[in-house]
Amino acid sequence: MPRPSTRAPAITDVAKLAGVSVPTVSRVLTGSVPVSKARRERVLAAIEELGYRPNGAARALVKGHQSVIAVLASNTTRYGYALTIQGIEEAARAAGFIVMITVIESEDAGAVTSAVDLALRNPVSGVVVLKFDPVGVAALRALPKSLAVVAASGSRGTSIPHATLDDTAAASEATDYLLKLGHTTVHHVAIPSSGRRSGRALGWQKALERAGAEVPEVMYAGWEPRRAHEIGFSLASRPDVTAVLCGNDELAIGLMRGLYDGGRRVPDDISVVGFDGHPLGELWAPSLTTVEQDFAELGRRSFDLVAALIEGKPAPMTSARQPHLVIRESAAPPRD
């Protein structure tokens, strides 16, 4: 069983082997100050031979922070979350940063502060909070103001910098589409939201109001496709429901199966539109009409934002590629 045994080589070892002083090694490492070619090469050779790797903790101690950005999220596996994190990691790695992930299991104050404490125990350069839900909002509140913090979110920010995906407009677009198809109104099965009402629910409601259509009560499904399945099953016995906009694709899929189990057909009896652009949506039968969102891009942008904050540069206010409706098979004109 391999035990961490031999001490990792330190800069002093390199200096000794190369026959130079420690600062000289440091200089070739950072490239801050020129070093004579001969010495540089000896240092490089020594580094190579020893397999030396600078100690990040020592570096961080000197510089005050390390090239690490913390990501705070309530979940890492859900589609949008996972993709956003992937985008953050990708951009971070390209910039020589590494990402630490800490999940916050609930919006309970204890869970939030203990997770934040754990994450901030390391001298991170900045933090990205996935503000897709109430947990994200709570995390933002618990973060010290002195840090470089950005939120990745669906809704626009307040005081702290936000990278956003405007799902409100996209939800309106999807709702308009269903209305235009001839449905008298559109129902909404919602995911948990960061505010009183998610951007998606807001956009849906606005579109309905603008069209003078009735605004049905929102059905809350949490994150569980199974719950959406139940909702779908019960909706199957309600002939007044002809179109449903779902808070995300997993719910849409659960809903469609519930509808199917209840004896209703999509899109013949009822139209369903999802949200996010989950890769399995297009493989469903019927394939899922949905609002595609570029979460990876949101993640990259979030990183760019923190990076700018860290360097004290003005935040690059380039807006993200916005969500857009992708028309497939699951929505159609109503029956009659």
Added chain:
Amino acid sequence: MPRPSTRAPAITDVAKLAGVSVPTVSRVLTGSVPVSKARRERVLAAIEELGYRPNGAARALVKGHQSVIAVLASNTTRYGYALTIQGIEEAARAAGFIVMITVIESEDAGAVTSAVDLALRNPVSGVVVLKFDPVGVAALRALPKSLAVVAASGSRGTSIPHATLDDTAAASEATDYLLKLGHTTVHHVAIPSSGRRSGRALGWQKALERAGAEVPEVMYAGWEPRRAHEIGFSLASRPDVTAVLCGNDELAIGLMRGLYDGGRRVPDDISVVGFDGHPLGELWAPSLTTVEQDFAELGRRSFDLVAALIEGKPAPMTSARQPHLVIRESAAPPRD
């Protein structure tokens, strides 16, 4: 725009405010040595007032390592990968560790070493490699022997400690099931594998050989459900194919849609069995018969293993909850 401005409070600030020496503060922090109640409370109050948080880099410098474990993976969003990472993070957080994630984009030597260097620039206590594919294998090779390293994998390990999910046996079970249903043989659509052949392919082949059934050529689909869709579509015109075991559920879903588009019905015309237990599988129509695997548990176990290595304890050789077949609707006896 909030810039990182005011220096974070350090232990000296706390000591000064509490009117004690620095080591005393350290002692109440670590609890290593008893401190008189009066002083302890003053220290605690000062910590509270200042919002002090110990600097992990400084700690790491002293202790030789910090409470950080690095996770190396080729991907963070695919179902099994994401869940394993979730499990690692969960166990790590419970133990006061935080996880850093670095993705390795390809098995190309450059990509591997640069990612490993980036990850190890920080003084991690240990590392977990997701050895589900060739990239994981390459990463393992690039890691220094002096580190506490464990692989989370489907296949059993060689020199380094492994936490495994025995998918070979489970693949045999699934294949046996299809054979028992009356299929003369079973085809296999494979994911990329960490070895020449994945455990899943191996188990499938073994079961076939044991039963004296013909072993068809493996169809490689990569990770893309779309590719499985194409395979399904082409398989639709091959009446000799009556049962397919897929390397994962996403492929199974893509395959089923391809079959559907090619005019074949599942399970009437053809049986399909997936792998992993993706939550959307049960919502498909037909719901997907699959081999469920507890990836989160694999992740937790992987962390427990590194944690043990770090402390120099013998590795806890408790075996993980093993994958098992979940029978649903997508597999049935052949037509004739």
Added chain:
DNA sequence: CTGTTAGCGCGTTCAC
């Protein structure tokens, strides 16, 4: 129980 002293590995003065 407590304060003093030393040192973790590195970058950054500052002299030469």
Added chain:
DNA sequence: GTGAACGCGCTAACAG
């Protein structure tokens, strides 16, 4: 260009 000296924040090893 280069080396010597110092300090980042913290804990461990000593004295008391």
